[in-house]
Amino acid sequence: MRILLVEDDLVLARTMGQGLEKAGHRVEWAQSVEEAQHWWAVQSFDAVLLDLNLPHATGGRSGLGSGLTTLRMARARGDRTPVLILSARDSTEERIAGLDAGADDYLGKPYELKEVEARLRALVRRATGTGDMVTVGQLVLDRVARRCHVAQQPLELPAREFELLWELMTPPGRVLSKSELSQRLSDASEALGDNALEAFVSRLRRKLQGSGAAIRTLRGLGYVLEEDAPVA
Structure with a gap:
């Protein structure tokens, strides 16, 4: 799979990216609102792993709404790429907000890489009608x-x-x-x-x-x- 990883935590992103690449996937990493919106708009991906609390490229955090806004922008232009939200914010209200914004699945931190990969496979199967x-x-x-x-x-x-x-x-x-x-x-x-x-x-x-x-x-x-x- 070709995966867009949207995550500003350097250590977490490297661990996640290396694990997914070791499993044979291609990973593009975006660590700011602007990078995420750019890559998502100009490239085609099988799935997106999306953190919700992203910084701006110029510095300063933009809060929980940054990830949801990025997701809504993609859905508004007709992009149906499967999206798995990965977030430390794991209350029922925040899960509902993510799913209502257009996410296909929501996983709270911490998580196991094997579960992330399994959820991604399930999302892509559902989107493409293709089995394992x-x-x-x-x-x-x-x-x-x-x-x-x-x-x-x-x-x-x-x-x-x-x-x-x-x-x-x-x-x-x-x-x-x-x-x-x-x-x-x-x-x-x-x-x-x-x-x-x-x-x-x-x-x-x-x-x-x-x-x-x-x-x-x-x-x-x-x-x-x-x-x-x-x-x-």
């Missing part, structure tokens, strides 16, 4: 273990090719444009150009031959992964 085990032909993607198999044999993929496969199978049959895929496979330090994306698609396409799954190019639209007759 996704199958196309003989190709199986295990979203929990972050492994893929063809006819029960492991298919080892480099990180970027695995991320590309993840996007194409969330869910299968969904057409993804080049610009959307490039954005999802890019990060703050490195943008993925069209030539690099086409190279990743070409390599992944070759590795999927005989799997019963194929990446189709739809001219002017993008790419789609769908079932194909396996090669005898």
Whole structure:
């Protein structure tokens, strides 16, 4: 998953970010109101982890309303990215306020990383209609273990090719444009150009031959992964 982590506590953010990245996720970190609003508006994420009490980039805290305002702004522009609020403020009233602002789930601090990841998986399953085990032909993607198999044999993929496969199978049959895929496979330090994306698609396409799954190019639209007759 590509996750936006909105958290101003440096130690907590590093621990959370490193844990999620170790589990195989891509994490962008925003530590102020302005950074959170910018990244959420210009990038596409599978889920957002949102603290509520955020500082401004110029200094000074903005209070509980900063996180809720950021969330409301995203929902107002039609952004339906699943949001899990992580907050030390855990009263019933504050939970209600977060959920009413558009959050999908609310978890009080302290929390276990494994629970955070499990809740994120549940939110993304609900949003995409995709289960933890996704199958196309003989190709199986295990979203929990972050492994893929063809006819029960492991298919080892480099990180970027695995991320590309993840996007194409969330869910299968969904057409993804080049610009959307490039954005999802890019990060703050490195943008993925069209030539690099086409190279990743070409390599992944070759590795999927005989799997019963194929990446189709739809001219002017993008790419789609769908079932194909396996090669005898």
